[in-house]
Amino acid sequence: AQTVTQSQPEMSVQEAETVTLSCTYDTSESDYYLFWYKQPPSRQMILVIRQEAYKQQNATENRFSVNFQKAAKSFSLKISDSQLGDAAMYFCAYRSANTGNQFYFGTGTSLTVIP
Amino acid sequence: EPEVTQTPSHQVTQMGQEVILRCVPISNHLYFYWYRQILGQKVEFLVSFYNNEISEKSEIFDDQFSVERPDGSNFTLKIRSTKLEDSAMYFCASSSRDWYQETQYFGPGTRLLVL
Numbered sequence: 001a002q003t004v005t006q007s008q009p010e011m012s013v014q015e016a017e018t019v020t021l022s023c024t025y026d027t028s029e030s031d032y033y034l035f036w037y038k039q040p041p042s043r044q045m046i047l048v049i050r051q052e053a054y055k056q057q058n059a060t061e062n063r064f065s066v067n068f069q070k071a072a073k074s075f076s077l078k079i080s081d082s083q084l085g086d087a088a089m090y091f092c093a094y095r096s097a098n099t100g101n102q103f104y105f106g107t108g109t110s111l112t113v114i115p
Numbered sequence: 116e117p118e119v120t121q122t123p124s125h126q127v128t129q130m131g132q133e134v135i136l137r138c139v140p141i142s143n144h145l146y147f148y149w150y151r152q153i154l155g156q157k158v159e160f161l162v163s164f165y166n167n168e169i170s171e172k173s174e175i176f177d178d179q180f181s182v183e184r185p186d187g188s189n190f191t192l193k194i195r196s197t198k199l200e201d202s203a204m205y206f207c208a209s210s211s212r213d214w215y216q217e218t219q220y221f222g223p224g225t226r227l228l229v230l
Contacts, residue, residue: 004157035218044118045206045221091158100171101146101210102160103219 002027004094006106013082014114020067021077021109023092031097034068034075039089039108048090051075053097079111087113117141119222121207127228128197136192136225138207147190148208148219149182151175158206164190197229 003026013019025034036048051059051068058066063083067076079086092106120139128134140147149161162172164182179201181193190209194201204226208219 037221044223047218047220050218093158101163102148102171102173103150103158104160105150105158107157 002029002032002094002096002104004092004104004106006090006092006109008109009107010110010112012112012114013079013086015082015084017082018078018080019082019111021079021090021092021111023075023077023106025073025075025092025094025104027073027094027096029096029098033095033097034066035093035095035103036064036066036075036077037091037093038086039091040085041088045091049077082113084113084115087111119207119209119220121205121222121225123225124223125226125228127230130199130229131196134194134197134227136194136205136207136227138190138192138222139188140190140207140209141211141220142188144209144211144220146170146210147182147184148210149192150206150208150221151203152206152224153200153203161192194227197227199229202227202229 005024032053034051037045038048039045049061049064063080065078089108091108094104122137147164152158160173162176163170179195183191204224206224207222210217210219
């Protein structure tokens with residue numbers, strides 16, 4: 001089974017600064033999708049960004065971007081110009097393109113934004 | 116923007132009792148999922164559901180669990196005889212497609228506590 005590892009249980013960042021959350025995964029597949037979800041204290045998990053493994057270009061969504069290193073099986077999330085509303089639990093997730101539709105999640109990183 | 120909703124937000128039950136967790140997926144979605152997260156652990160896949168039948172399930176989803184789409188809007192997870200270890204946050208999700216990268220949209224969760 002695929003495994004997803006988030007090695008940073010907690011991170012903090014100063015408002016307006018940049019922070020990078022790390023995620024690594026283990027798979028033998030070549031075709032898959034990667035996601036970052038944000039879960040604010042209100043508990044709704046919201047999609048932040050997604051990446052198709054066949055695309056070499058890193059995905060970007062406004063202040064959020066990823067550094068996808070397929071050979072290293074690494075998928076980090078960079079948040080630029082951090083805002084107070086970015087404070088949340090962030091989950092990295094993996095989904096196979098061929099062998100099922102379930103998501104495999106990491107344990108999450110709790111991000112604190114310091115005013 | 117359409118959202119997945121779940122009720123109740125919290126449920127406390129006695130060991131051995133039956134519980135039903137309810138979800139209303141996004142209206143035009145066709146694929147439905149349940150995940151759970153035991154406190155401090157990863158979000159884990161339980162089951163996926165399409166066309167009124169289970170399409171995939173994990174080892175966690177044993178005979179104590181069942182899912183149903185009783186009408187055109189609700190999607191339920193039933194635990195027949197709850198155990199202490201069933202205490203967790205249960206997330207419902209839905210998506211509009213399966214074998215592509217379509218994103219799963221998550222509800223806010225139901226926190227189940229089994230005493």
